[in-house]
Amino acid sequence: KQALTVPKLKAMKNQGKPIAVVTAYDYPSAVLSEEAEVDMILVGDSLGNVVLGYETTVPVKLEDMIYHTRAVVRGAPGTMVVTDLPFATYRLGPEATLRNAARLMQEGGAHAVKMEGGAELADEIRLLTSAGIPVLGHLGLTPQSIHQIGGYKVQGKSEAEAEKLLSDARALEQAGAFGIVLELMTEELSAEISQAIGIPTIGIGAGRGCDGQVLVFHDLLRYGSGIREKKMVKSYANVGDTIREAIAQYVNEVKTRAFPEEKHSFTSQKAADPAQSE
Ligand code: KIV
Ligand code: NA
Numbered sequence: 001k002q003a004l005t006v007p008k009l010k011a012m013k014n015q016g017k018p019i020a021v022v023t024a025y026d027y028p029s030a031v032l033s034e035e036a037e038v039d040m041i042l043v044g045d046s047l048g049n050v051v052l053g054y055e056t057t058v059p060v061k062l063e064d065m066i067y068h069t070r071a072v073v074r075g076a077p078g079t080m081v082v083t084d085l086p087f088a089t090y091r092l093g094p095e096a097t098l099r100n101a102a103r104l105m106q107e108g109g110a111h112a113v114k115m116e117g118g119a120e121l122a123d124e125i126r127l128l129t130s131a132g133i134p135v136l137g138h139l140g141l142t143p144q145s146i147h148q149i150g151g152y153k154v155q156g157k158s159e160a161e162a163e164k165l166l167s168d169a170r171a172l173e174q175a176g177a178f179g180i181v182l183e184l185m186t187e188e189l190s191a192e193i194s195q196a197i198g199i200p201t202i203g204i205g206a207g208r209g210c211d212g213q214v215l216v217f218h219d220l221l222r223y224g225s226g227i228r229e230k231k232m233v234k235s236y237a238n239v240g241d242t243i244r245e246a247i248a249q250y251v252n253e254v255k256t257r258a259f260p261e262e263k264h265s266f267t268s269q270k271a272a273d274p275a276q277s278e
Helices: 006-016 027-035 064-075 092-108 119-130 145-148 159-175 189-195 217-221 237-257
Strands: 019-023 039-044 082-085 112-114 133-141 177-183 201-204 212-215
Touching: 006 019, 006 145, 019 217, 027 039, 027 064, 039 064, 039 212, 064 082, 064 092, 092 112, 119 133, 119 159, 133 159, 159 189, 177 189, 189 201, 212 217
Parallel strands: 019 039, 019 212, 039 082, 082 112, 112 133, 133 177, 177 201, 201 212
Antiparallel strands: none
């Protein structure tokens, strides 16, 4: 299978074909996502929340993103992989940002990078794209700025906020971004942005107006502790309950000596049982 490329993604928008994106952080999540034929995998810095147990994405380091991207790329060699530039690894001036983005590609194996923010990133996006690094933008609720924003609030509700987001989207396209994630905004605004620009929008909590959707792996599967019901998320399985029940059953069988059984055990009579050769 051939990885989806930037031109193919843009063609999907033009043909009105929805783009399905999921996050992944390790080998098995990548293998399963590729087998499920997602269009693109995002190694999100949501890694910090759902895999590493941090409260926010702020503590996530570039090295964490490189390490996890390598595992994802090994698991999904035929899928386009985009990796988040984590907190304060961009906005450092175009050259420093280029060095960090290049590490995600050269050491991590990512095909593209994502960064949160608007028009103020234009110079950095221009340099990265001219160097062959495709950039995915991210507007609306931008979790790396959570301490600045003060909470997970729906964006673009006021006229002024909506106008700012629309002009930011235009600026990202102008600077060379190949797409934009729109997070937690009204569907009126995400639809308006999607129509106003020529690059695909990938929504999360942004309603029905976007060119594609992205969900966090652990939300989609209800995989983990403390994963709350969020209005914007649809859970397609409840893997957390399945795992907890399976481990509890294992613990119980060890304590009651129900596991292991004879069939799980090896004896010295190898000749009598060829299955024991392993
Ligand atoms: O880190 C992440 O998972 C993301 C998506 C929610 C877009 O940025
Ligand atoms: Na992110």
